[in-house]
Amino acid sequence: MAKSKSAYSEPTKFGKEDHHIIVVWVDNEAGVLARVIGLFSGRGYNIESLAVAEIDRKKRLSRITIVTKGTPEVIKQIKLQLGKLIPVHKVADFYRNDKKVLFRELALFKLVGASKKLDKAKKICKKHNVVILDKTKKSFVIQVTALRREIDKLIITLTPLGLVSASRTGAVAMTRGEEIFTQ
DSSP states (O other): OOOOOOTTSSOBTTBOOEEEEEEEEEEOOTTHHHHHHHHHHHTTOOOSEEEEEEEETTTTEEEEEEEEEEOHHHHHHHHHHHHHSTTEEEEEEEETTOTTEEEEEEEEEEEESOHHHHHHHHHHHHTTTOEEEEEOSSEEEEEEEEOHHHHHHHHHHHGGGTEEEEEEEEEEEEESTTOOOOO
């Protein structure tokens, strides 16, 4: 694996790197996403996945979910910098091991091959509660919603059985119960 050239990629005296899911509520207007992404790239922070969608048409608000990795000091710096951007309304940091938070990723997989391999793949898929979206004699497309590591494992398992294409949303997160994140 190639070593990252980012100044923020090495563990320091400030702590060990860990994955975080940062959720940013922003105005849904041109250029906002570019400014958020520019903040990351301009400081050498890596984005492992990114999901963006409008969540309130009336208020013109979008929710950006970013998976990144860093020391506690780096994550704190990212949140502070994001909070300074004008179109940002609030910023949340969801630590991936927090039991109060639900994390999921959606993936679409296309499998193509001989019927024996496809039958074996379908049996494996049943264990993962997938939805079959398209099916022919020589192919099928499935939808799976799961944790990132489960999707990673499914890709490894299905590749020798005819997985030819995968599309993933990246992680999304939400707090459990009636708790609402407020800044």
